[in-house]
Amino acid sequence: MSNESTRLQLSGGQKRRAARERLYRWILFLSAALSVVITVSIVAALAVDAVAFFRMVEPVAFFTGTEWITSREQFGVLPLVTGTLLVTIVAGLVAIPVGVGAAVYLSEYATPRAKSVLKPGLEILAGIPTVVYGYLALIYLTPFLRTFGLDLGTFNVLSAAIMVGVMIIPMVSSLSEDAMSAVPDSLRQAGYALGATKYEVSTGVVIPAAVSGIFASFILALSRAIGETMIVVMAMGLRPRLFDLTSPLESLSESGQTMTSAMVQAVTSDVGAASPTYKSMFALGLTLFAITFLMNFLSNVVARHYREEYQ
Template structure:
């Protein structure tokens, strides 16, 4: 084969390879652009309908009102009862998910054998694949009667059962992300601790966990963001009575029914409210408020991860 033909083959091969790279680049850029476009479209849609809502309802009364009564004529739309119920569910679910999820992550990362980890981690992550409506019915049919048998004066629909099930639902998110962060810590740090005479527990609590703290805190915030946006569990098990949080009697808020922001959005969609009414447009205002809360939490997660991230060579 002549040198001319060899150079032609090499040039043709390079051109084909460059064409494939340009095709891959275009496809990936298109996917990224589509994602950004969908996000912006959702925000714009919520903002337009929210502006329409605030032309009917005073924004100050919406953000500071302590009563939420959704009806066709003369509704009372104060978002604070919905926010307080949402925060109540989030805090209680965090008390359930964070200790259990973190302990599971520590065990999987530091104590479990490879065989045990290969069994337990997929089994734990199965919880993330269960439909949330199943969690809601489980809380309503099994968890609430069990709490009543323990002597707790909980109503049929209550925030306590809903919060516990939300906490169980987000355990896989806490444990999986935290375990990945702990596993990313170099073994050289562990061996250095053992070389100084530290026990396994001391290496775990004083070396591994502090070194992976950014990932662990990120998992907490992402899991809580998921809990804030949960819908079906609180709709099925939490009830639909909007109540303002009473600091003097916090158990009354847990043991009785309550309405979160997502549950109020479902109610606005499923009731017989006609389009164009304040009650109908209220779901867009709630949705934008909820988006602002979760977006702020995600920004906080990114800030914490960047602030406390450890880099290893």
């Protein structure tokens, strides 16, 4: 084969390779851009109908009102916001310590064989339908809590919040365990060389080194708890109340309503598509989106601030 034909083959091969690389680049770019386009489309769709709602209801009355009674066209969102926050706070109190504890065990204590069994078993919780969690909270958890002397109604915040916390445990544990596993072993060995125990290395070296990833898992899990619907519909009830967050124990024993369950009630009620009750679903959705967006933005800021980069 002549040198000229060899050069032509190499040149043609490089051109085809460059063309394939450009094609792959555009495919991957479109894949990344698709998520942005979908998010913007959802926000735009919510905003159009939310604007129509705010033409019927004053925004000040919506964001500062303390009564959510759709039959009287009273659309004060504060009872729904306090109910959502109460469920999220209690769910976080359940999921965060249990999830971090499970992550520490899987990352630092479990043998490879135990980890191969326990981690998939723990993540199965994430695949259980939320309607099953709601059923368990209503039928089993509430009667069980009553055995401890708690005066709980059939529908109550406590059972719903605990079950939401159980639901988000896999998210906390899995993401936290991934962050801890990314910590270099050299840091662990340095702690052991100084005479630290495994517990001291886990709590004093590994967790601080992985704090950005752990905190990000908290925010993502709480964002998931804020958006939960079926558990709170089945176990918490559909009675909007302005909860007194300064006396949570009294509030936890009663029924309530979150923003997501109010959206479900709005879309399933027998009202026209042009009515303020139906349009309120979009205003609630936009408000919920803003809250979760703020939480995710906060998560990214904290993660960037505390991120550790290892060579």
